[in-house]
Amino acid sequence: MIRVENLVKKYDEFTALENISFKIDRNDVLLILGPNGSGKTTLLRCILGLLRFSGRITLGNIDITKDIKRVKRLIGYVPQSINFPRNMTAREILNLHDKLHEIEINEEELISSFGLGDVVDVPVGEYSGGMRQRLALCVAIAHDPEILIFDEPLANLDFEGRKIFLRLLNELRKREKTILISSHKIVDILLYIDKILMLSEGRQLYFGPLERLVDRLRSMRFYLRLNTSIDRLQLKSGRIITHNNQWLLVETHNIVETIGELIRKHVDIGSIYVEEPSLDELIGYLHGDNDHE
Amino acid sequence: MVITIMNRLRIIKELMTMELKQALKSRWLVVYSLLYFILGLTLSQFSLMGISYLGLKAVGRITATLINLSLYLIPLISLMLSSISIVGEKESGITEWIFSEPIGVLEYILGKFIGLVSAISIATLLGFGLASWLITSILPPEDISKYLYFIVIAVLLSSTSVGIGLLISVVTKSRLEALGLTFFTWFTMIFIYDMIVMGLAIAMNLKEQIVFFIAVLNPVETSRIMMIYSIDPALVFLGPSGIYTARTLGIYLPIVLTSIMITYVFISLTTAYLLFKRGDKI
Numbered sequence: 001m002i003r004v005e006n007l008v009k010k011y012d013e014f015t016a017l018e019n020i021s022f023k024i025d026r027n028d029v030l031l032i033l034g035p036n037g038s039g040k041t042t043l044l045r046c047i048l049g050l051l052r053f054s055g056r057i058t059l060g061n062i063d064i065t066k067d068i069k070r071v072k073r074l075i076g077y078v079p080q081s082i083n084f085p086r087n088m089t090a091r092e093i094l095n096l097h098d099k100l101h102e103i104e105i106n107e108e109e110l111i112s113s114f115g116l117g118d119v120v121d122v123p124v125g126e127y128s129g130g131m132r133q134r135l136a137l138c139v140a141i142a143h144d145p146e147i148l149i150f151d152e153p154l155a156n157l158d159f160e161g162r163k164i165f166l167r168l169l170n171e172l173r174k175r176e177k178t179i180l181i182s183s184h185k186i187v188d189i190l191l192y193i194d195k196i197l198m199l200s201e202g203r204q205l206y207f208g209p210l211e212r213l214v215d216r217l218r219s220m221r222f223y224l225r226l227n228t229s230i231d232r233l234q235l236k237s238g239r240i241i242t243h244n245n246q247w248l249l250v251e252t253h254n255i256v257e258t259i260g261e262l263i264r265k266h267v268d269i270g271s272i273y274v275e276e277p278s279l280d281e282l283i284g285y286l287h288g289d290n291d292h293e
Numbered sequence: 294m295v296i297t298i299m300n301r302l303r304i305i306k307e308l309m310t311m312e313l314k315q316a317l318k319s320r321w322l323v324v325y326s327l328l329y330f331i332l333g334l335t336l337s338q339f340s341l342m343g344i345s346y347l348g349l350k351a352v353g354r355i356t357a358t359l360i361n362l363s364l365y366l367i368p369l370i371s372l373m374l375s376s377i378s379i380v381g382e383k384e385s386g387i388t389e390w391i392f393s394e395p396i397g398v399l400e401y402i403l404g405k406f407i408g409l410v411s412a413i414s415i416a417t418l419l420g421f422g423l424a425s426w427l428i429t430s431i432l433p434p435e436d437i438s439k440y441l442y443f444i445v446i447a448v449l450l451s452s453t454s455v456g457i458g459l460l461i462s463v464v465t466k467s468r469l470e471a472l473g474l475t476f477f478t479w480f481t482m483i484f485i486y487d488m489i490v491m492g493l494a495i496a497m498n499l500k501e502q503i504v505f506f507i508a509v510l511n512p513v514e515t516s517r518i519m520m521i522y523s524i525d526p527a528l529v530f531l532g533p534s535g536i537y538t539a540r541t542l543g544i545y546l547p548i549v550l551t552s553i554m555i556t557y558v559f560i561s562l563t564t565a566y567l568l569f570k571r572g573d574k575i
Contacts, residue, residue, distance in 0.1 A: 045575065048392075048393055049392075049574075050389065050393070051573045051575070052571075052572065069397060070395075072393060072394060072396075073395050075393070079386070079389050079393075081386060082386070083385050083386035083387050083390065084390055085311070085315055085387055087315055087318045088311070092311075092314070096311055097394065099303075100304060100307060100394045100395055100396065139390075
C-alpha cells in the first residue's frame with residue numbers, strides 16, 4: 001500500500017532523513033517511533049507531498065510526485081499541532097473540506113460525535129488546543145480515506161480527546177484502514193500496532209513487526225551481580241549501561257561472548273539476571289540512550 | 294482535460310470564497326473602507342471649497358488631487374495584505390492543513406490572488422464609492438464616469454500590487470522579512486523609481502519613447518499615466534514624453550497601459566507559482 005524507497009530529505013547542509021526505506025500493506029498500522037527531532041514529522045510530511053525530497057514514495061501504484069492530488073484524496077491527516085484560519089468556524093472548515101473532496105456528509109452529526117456539537121459555529125480561534133485537535137480528527141476522517149496519518153495524536157489531546165482517539169483508532173482498524181502514527185511514546189497505542197519504524201537523528205534504526213523487535217531486544221540486556229567491585233571497564237562485545245559496586249547492566253547481541261569477555265577481564269560474576277525491559281527502555285536502547293540510572 | 298480545468302476552477306472558487314469570507318470577517322476591510330472614504334470625501338470637499346490649489350468645481354481636479362494620495366495608499370495596503378498572506382499561513386501552520394487537502398499550488402495562488410483582489414476592491418469601492426456618491430449630488434453626470442474610471446484604475450493597481458505582494462510572500466521566510474521587503478518595494482515604486490527615470494533621462498539624454506517605456510515598467514507610474522489620461526487625454530501634464538505618447542498611441546493608450554498592468558500580474562503570479570511549486574509547501 002505504501003512504499004518508501006531511499007527517502008532523503010535535506011535542509012541545506014542538514015540531513016533530516018537519510019535513506020529511509022520501508023513498505024506497509026493495506027490494513028497495517030505502522031507506528032513511527034523516535035525521540036523529538038528524529039525525523040518522524042518530516043517523514044509524514046514527505047509522504048503527504050508537503051516537502052520535497054529525493055527517493056521514491058508510492059501509494060498503491062501512484063507515485064506521489066506524479067499525482068499528489070489523487071494521493072491526498074486517499075489520505076486523512078492530523079498534524080501534531082493543527083492550525084486552521086482563526087476566524088473560520090468548524091462548520092465552515094468541514095464544509096470547505098467536503099467541497100474540495102466533492103462529498104456530502106452530515107457535518108452536524110460528525111462534529112457532535114467528536115464532542116464539538118456546541119461549538120460548531122464558534123470561530124476556531126477560540127478553541128483550546130485539544131478542541132482543535134479533535135476538529136482535525138473530524139476533518140481527517142470526513143472523506144473516509146483509505147490511509148490515515150496521525151502525527152503525535154495524543155500529544156495535545158485532553159482526557160476526553162484521548163478516549164475519542166483510541167475509540168476511533170479501534171474502529172478504523174476494524175474498518176481495515178492503513179494507519180501511520182508517529183509518537184515518542186508507545187504505551188497507549190501498543191495494542192493497535194502491527195509494525196514499527198524506529199528513527200533516530202533521521203536514520204532508520206528498525207523496521208518490522210512489533211513482536212520481532214521485542215524478542216530481539218529482550219535477549220540483549222542483562223544484569224550481573226558482582227562479587228568484587230570494578231572501577232573502569234569497557235567491552236568490545238557489549239555496552240555497559242550503568243554499574244555500581246554490586247551491579248553491572250550490560251547490553252549485547254551475544255550474551256555468551258560478553259560473559260566470556262568479562263571473565264577474561266577478571267570480573268568476578270556472582271549471578272546473572274536477564275532483564276525484561278519496558279518498551280520505553282527498548283526504544284532507549286535503539287536510540288543509543290545511556291540514561292537508565 | 295476539460296474535467297481537470299473545471300475541477301481546478303472549482304477549487305479556485307472555493308479558496309477564493311474562503312479568502313474573501315475571512316477578509317469580510319476581519320476588521321481591516323472596514324478600516325480601509327473608512328480610510329478611503331475619509332480620503333475621498335475630505336479631498337473632494339476641500340477641492341470644492343476652493344481651499345486646495347486646484348480648488349475648482351470640476352471632478353477632474355478632484356480626481357487629480359486624489360491621484361497622488363491613492364497612488365501612495367493603494368499599493369501600500371495591497372502589498373502589505375498580500376505579502377504576509379502566504380508566509381503568514383506558513384508561519385502559523387495553516388498551509389499544513391491546506392496542502393493536506395487535494396489542492397494544487399496553482400489553485401492556491403490563484404485562489405489567494407482573486408480572494409485578496411476581491412476583498413481590496415470591495416474596500417476601495419465602498420470607501421471611494423461612498424465618497425463619490427456624496428459628491429456626485431453636486432457634480433455634472435459626465436464627471437461621474439471619470440470617477441468610475443478612476444476607481445477601475447485603483448482596482449487594477451490593487452491587482453498588480455497583490456500579484457507583486459504574493460511573490461514577496463513566496464520568496465520570504467517570515468512575516469517580518471515580508472514586511473521589510475514590502476516597504477522597500479513600495480518605497481522604490483513610489484519614490485526611488487521616479488528619481489532613477491529622471492536621472493537616466495537627463496544623464497543619458499533619452500528619447501521620449503524610451504523614457505515612456507522605462508516609466509511604465511513601474512505599475513504605479515502606469516496607473517498615474519492612466520489616471521491623468523482620464524482628465525487630460527493629451528497628457529500635457531506629463532510634458533514632452535506624455536505628449537509624444539498620447540500622439541503616438543492615441544485612443545489605444547488605455548489598452549496598452551492596461552495590458553502592461555495585466556502582464557505585471559501575470560509575471561508576478563507565474564513566478565510565485567513556479568517558486569512555490571519548487572520548494573516546500575510548509
